[in-house]
Amino acid sequence: MTAWRVLLARVRSLFVRQRMDADLDDEIQAHLELLTTEYIRKGLSPERARDAARRDFGGVDRTMEHVRDQRGFVSLDAFSRDIRYALRTLARTPGFTFAAVGTLALGIGATTAIFSVANAALLRPLPYPGWSDLRTVRTTFTDGRVTSGLVGPLEMSRMKDPKLPIVQAAMSLRFDETLLRDGQAPLTIAAAGVDEHFFPLFGLPLQLGAGFTPDQFARNDKAAPSVVLSHHFWTTVFGSDPHVVGKTIRRVDGDWRIVGVASPDMDVPRGIDLWVNLHVNPESTDHSFDGYLRVQPGTTPEQLSSSLAIVAGRLGHDYPGPEGNRAFIVQPLVETLVGDLRPILIIVLSATALLLVLSCVNVTNLLLARATRRSREIAIRAAVGATRRRIITQLLVESLVLAGAGTLAGLGVAYGGVRLLLVYGASRLPRLEAVPFDSPVLLFAIAMLVICAIGVGLAPALQLAGGGLERFLSEGGRSVTGARLTNRALRTMIVVEVAVAVTIVAGAGLLARSFVNLQREDPGFQRHGRLTFDIQLPSSHYQAPDKRRVWLDTLLTNLQGVPGVRTVGAASDFPLRDSISSRPRIELDGWSPAHEHVVALQRIVTADFFNAMGMRVLQGRRFTSFDREATAPVAIVNEAFVRKYLDGRDPLTAQVSYGFPSVNPKTRRPIVGVVNDVKYSLWDAADPAFYLVQDQAGVTQRLSIVVTTNVSDPNALIPAIRAEVDKLDPQLALTVEPVSALVASTLTRQKLGTTLMLLFAGIAVLLATIGIYGMIAYATAARHTEIATRLALGATGRNVFWLLSRQGLTVAAAGAITGVAVAYGAGRLVASWLYEVRASDPVILASALVVVLGVTMVATLLPIRRACRIDPSASLRFE
Amino acid sequence: MGNQQSEVPYGTLDLMILRTLDAMGEQHGYGIARRIEQIAQGALALNQGTIYPALLRLEQKGWIKSAWGTSENNRRARFYSITRAGSKQLAAETELWERTVAMVNRLLEDPS
Numbered sequence: 008m009t010a011w012r013v014l015l016a017r018v019r020s021l022f023v024r025q026r027m028d029a030d031l032d033d034e035i036q037a038h039l040e041l042l043t044t045e046y047i048r049k050g051l052s053p054e055r056a057r058d059a060a061r062r063d064f065g066g067v068d069r070t071m072e073h074v075r076d077q078r079g080f081v082s083l084d085a086f087s088r089d090i091r092y093a094l095r096t097l098a099r100t101p102g103f104t105f106a107a108v109g110t111l112a113l114g115i116g117a118t119t120a121i122f123s124v125a126n127a128a129l130l131r132p133l134p135y136p137g138w139s140d141l142r143t144v145r146t147t148f149t150d151g152r153v154t155s156g157l158v159g160p161l162e163m164s165r166m167k168d169p170k171l172p173i174v175q176a177a178m179s180l181r182f183d184e185t186l187l188r189d190g191q192a193p194l195t196i197a198a199a200g201v202d203e204h205f206f207p208l209f210g211l212p213l214q215l216g217a218g219f220t221p222d223q224f225a226r227n228d229k230a231a232p233s234v235v236l237s238h239h240f241w242t243t244v245f246g247s248d249p250h251v252v253g254k255t256i257r258r259v260d261g262d263w264r265i266v267g268v269a270s271p272d273m274d275v276p277r278g279i280d281l282w283v284n285l286h287v288n289p290e291s292t293d294h295s296f297d298g299y300l301r302v303q304p305g306t307t308p309e310q311l312s313s314s315l316a317i318v319a320g321r322l323g324h325d326y327p328g329p330e331g332n333r334a335f336i337v338q339p340l341v342e343t344l345v346g347d348l349r350p351i352l353i354i355v356l357s358a359t360a361l362l363l364v365l366s367c368v369n370v371t372n373l374l375l376a377r378a379t380r381r382s383r384e385i386a387i388r389a390a391v392g393a394t395r396r397r398i399i400t401q402l403l404v405e406s407l408v409l410a411g412a413g414t415l416a417g418l419g420v421a422y423g424g425v426r427l428l429l430v431y432g433a434s435r436l437p438r439l440e441a442v443p444f445d446s447p448v449l450l451f452a453i454a455m456l457v458i459c460a461i462g463v464g465l466a467p468a469l470q471l472a473g474g475g476l477e478r479f480l481s482e483g484g485r486s487v488t489g490a491r492l493t494n495r496a497l498r499t500m501i502v503v504e505v506a507v508a509v510t511i512v513a514g515a516g517l518l519a520r521s522f523v524n525l526q527r528e529d530p531g532f533q534r535h536g537r538l539t540f541d542i543q544l545p546s547s548h549y550q551a552p553d554k555r556r557v558w559l560d561t562l563l564t565n566l567q568g569v570p571g572v573r574t575v576g577a578a579s580d581f582p583l584r585d586s587i588s589s590r591p592r593i594e595l596d597g598w599s600p601a602h603e604h605v606v607a608l609q610r611i612v613t614a615d616f617f618n619a620m621g622m623r624v625l626q627g628r629r630f631t632s633f634d635r636e637a638t639a640p641v642a643i644v645n646e647a648f649v650r651k652y653l654d655g656r657d658p659l660t661a662q663v664s665y666g667f668p669s670v671n672p673k674t675r676r677p678i679v680g681v682v683n684d685v686k687y688s689l690w691d692a693a694d695p696a697f698y699l700v701q702d703q704a705g706v707t708q709r710l711s712i713v714v715t716t717n718v719s720d721p722n723a724l725i726p727a728i729r730a731e732v733d734k735l736d737p738q739l740a741l742t743v744e745p746v747s748a749l750v751a752s753t754l755t756r757q758k759l760g761t762t763l764m765l766l767f768a769g770i771a772v773l774l775a776t777i778g779i780y781g782m783i784a785y786a787t788a789a790r791h792t793e794i795a796t797r798l799a800l801g802a803t804g805r806n807v808f809w810l811l812s813r814q815g816l817t818v819a820a821a822g823a824i825t826g827v828a829v830a831y832g833a834g835r836l837v838a839s840w841l842y843e844v845r846a847s848d849p850v851i852l853a854s855a856l857v858v859v860l861g862v863t864m865v866a867t868l869l870p871i872r873r874a875c876r877i878d879p880s881a882s883l884r885f886e
Numbered sequence: 887m888g889n890q891q892s893e894v895p896y897g898t899l900d901l902m903i904l905r906t907l908d909a910m911g912e913q914h915g916y917g918i919a920r921r922i923e924q925i926a927q928g929a930l931a932l933n934q935g936t937i938y939p940a941l942l943r944l945e946q947k948g949w950i951k952s953a954w955g956t957s958e959n960n961r962r963a964r965f966y967s968i969t970r971a972g973s974k975q976l977a978a979e980t981e982l983w984e985r986t987v988a989m990v991n992r993l994l995e996d997p998s
Contacts, residue, residue, distance in 0.1 A: 013946045016945075031938070034964050036961070037915075037916070037957050037963040038914075038916045038934065040959055041916040041957060041958065042916060064934045065933030065934065070936070073935075073938070074938050
């Protein structure tokens with residue numbers, strides 16, 4: 008209590024220093040005058056009286072100084088004196104200062120840069136009011152069947168039950184749309200159909216207009232669909248037209264009326280251009296929606312998942328067909344937006360933390376070596392009466408100055424690093440459009456500063472001011488042995504350096520291996536020499552399936568005629584594209600095996616699609632131009648289908664029928680071939696799928712077209728392809744891209760993480776090398792006399808070299824073993840985030856060992872070799 | 887801080903100040919110093935300045951409080967008075983002091 012009051016009084020005094028000084032002066036002057044008056048009354052002359060008063064009082068300045076000491080904390084004067092002294096000392100050794108500040112800046116900069124990225128992606132609040140209560144909801148099957156994870160209106164209406172800890176439930180349906188513009192090329196845009204609760208759930212006010220009204224969501228609403236424009240769409244396409252509300256957007260399938268412009272912060276689903284009102288049947292089990300929840304504040308994940316488990320259970324009971332065996336998965340909205348960037352950031356941030364440890368160890372080492380050289384100075388200061396506490400304070404202030412300079416430079420490094428990352432491609436990742444240097448980042452940097460100051464300052468301070476002090480005095484700082492580091496401290500630092508370097512290098516190895524595995528992952532199709540583009544045929548112009556077929560046939564034939572084009576294929580959906588595939592129920596030979604609801608992906612392709620994609624037919628035959636509407640219907644399945652549903656049977660003897668929500672017996676057809684699996688996501692194994700040929704199953708409205716070429720640069724064909732499409736329908740918008748680019752773009756995050764890890768591993772090895780070199784050089788210098796004596800007594804240079812090397816390398820080996828253990832442990836922790844890499848991967852661990860031990864050996868042996876080449880007699884005489 | 891070379895026994899200055907304020911009521915620094923000197927009857931070489939850090943320390947602890955007033959010679963001066971907490975502390979320290987003195991006395995008088 009009392010201590011607390013004293014502290015408060017001292018803190019307060021920091022702010023009213025000048026007034027308090029003036030008051031004190033007044034008080035003392037009054038005191039002196041009273042004393043003087045007293046002496047005058049006793050008969051002294053005024054001058055003598057004044058002198059006597061001063062004598063009685065004691066030193067006025069000293070009194071004031073004492074009062075000031077009692078008033079505040081450490082005297083600020085002393086502190087600024089220490090800082091000035093530290094700056095002077097550091098300025099005298101620019102080489103040392105530059106090395107120390109640079110090393111710290113590297114460590115702090117890397118850590119702060121990655122932290123600011125993590126802060127932007129994971130910690131920064133979302134712009135929606137009450138953002139931490141927002142969740143996304145997906146579904147999954149509990150019986151091992153695969154699903155897109157999308158939810159249905161029936162499920163979402165059940166979640167509006169007031170007994171649940173859910174305030175609001177909403178959904179959206181993402182689709183592409185083509186807008187028509189006067190005198191300009193048509194525009195493909197990303198649209199989202201939303202229900203009534205969508206905008207209220209996110210709670211952002213509109214920029215313009217009144218937005219949707221509840222009656223627009225009524226199922227009997229016959230008015231033209233209304234749209235709310237996203238802010239960026241409004242600025243880029245409508246030039247921020249303030250009178251845009253009430254205007255119409257033209258489409259082939261009828262106009263849309265603009266009813267509002269969303270807040271600039273509204274970005275769900277990510278990158279969407281506009282939102283359209285949907286008329287949904289609340290009883291529908293159509294699973295094609297993204298679900299969002301706003302939960303009651305303070306709801307725990309357990310409460311939410313247990314109440315959703317009850318919802319799922321009831322749904323399964325009431326609608327055993329479409330809703331049976333389902334469960335809900337909820338995730339904070341932030342995590343859904345950021346996706347698999349999170350684990351990568353955590354790995355990289357840990358690596359930078361280790362890098363910071365390396366920087367600190369290196370700077371500590373530099374300081375220790377320097378402290379030894381400064382032993383004479385310290386000895387003198389101790390001799391003239393500096394207390395141990397004063398000396399330690401002074402040394403700590405020096406470390407603080409170094410750490411401060413390192414932090415400032417580190418902030419610069421971090422700022423530059425982040426800009427570089429953004430330019431390099433990170434800005435395309437969700438939530439990284441901007442990486443602000445906001446208060447959490449600055450607080451983090453300050454924390455780094457404090458950690459570094461203590462970390463790099465304490466060791467030398469204790470070393471010098473501790474037991475060593477008396478020795479300095481007795482030896483007068485003449486000999487380096489005076490402040491020789493304990494061997495243990497040196498060994499510990501070398502072990503830490505080697506271990507940290509091995510850990511980071513192995514970590515980089517794991518991530519790189521995971522990335523390479525993903526990159527090498529055979530997607531089941533050829534990625535080179537191919538272009539792909541999507542086409543969305545407007546339903547009003549191409550309502551009749553025949554019309555679509557004629558159109559497509561013409562396009563494919565025309566494309567085939569473009570010089571340089573080898574094969575042209577088309578399919579209902581394309582690998583690695585976020586598209587919602589149709590997933591009907593199937594029956595084999597008219598019955599459902601094993602499970603109750605067997606589903607498989609249904610893909611409709613042209614006869615040439617397998618060829619154009621470079622897929623292999625493993626059994627039976629491919630589709631041919633003879634598989635037509637009039638001929639017997641056939642199907643081709645993939646390997647996963649055979650594995651899962653045809654367990655050991657000859658696939659070519661089986662027949663498949665399909666349909667949704669129940670299987671249509673009329674669709675029964677023989678399986679005539681098996682093609683290899685094609686990955687629709689690089690991370691996941693291929694799902695069972697069956698292929699139908701377009702001539703028999705009908706042309707879908709949305710098509711992915713793939714063009715194989717033998718031109719060396721497929722991009723060169725893009726204008727010709729565009730021209731062919733334009734000739735047929737100038738109102739179609741299309742983006743043509745190489746298939747290889749499509750594959751690469753799915754790995755942006757992994758590539759970023761791997762690049763960063765490799766960079767940091769390089770820096771770590773460099774720092775460890777420099778650090779170990781410095782330490783060994785220092786240690787051998789300290790053993791100068793010993794080496795000279797050994798040589799003088801007849802040991803050969805070689806003997807001494809091996810003696811010292813053995814000691815050095817034993818320590819390095821200890822560090823390496825520690826490093827491998829740590830790397831293995833850390834690898835186990837992150838294994839689930841890696842693709843087909845085990846933490847114990849011997850190649851990675853061994854390579855990390857070889858790299859780090861290799862450079863360690865050089866860093867150890869070079870200084871030892873130099874030390875062994877001394878002339879013993881000269882050296883001993885000098886001593 | 888408070889322990890520089892004064893011949894005031896270590897730690898007793900605080901006790902003396904508290905006792906003075908307790909006995910005489912509100913006083914300025916000069917008054918306190920004079921009073922202590924009078925009581926000591928020349929047995930104590932007090933640097934009068936040393937009471938100021940002690941006064942500040944006692945005030946920070948909440949045992950005394952101060953207010954500005956006018957001194958006998960019409961100058962602005964700070965007047966100190968003891969607080970309730972200070973009175974309690976004085977009682978406690980007085981008891982401690984007496985016990986200590988008694989103990990030391992016994993020790994010194996012990997013939998063996």
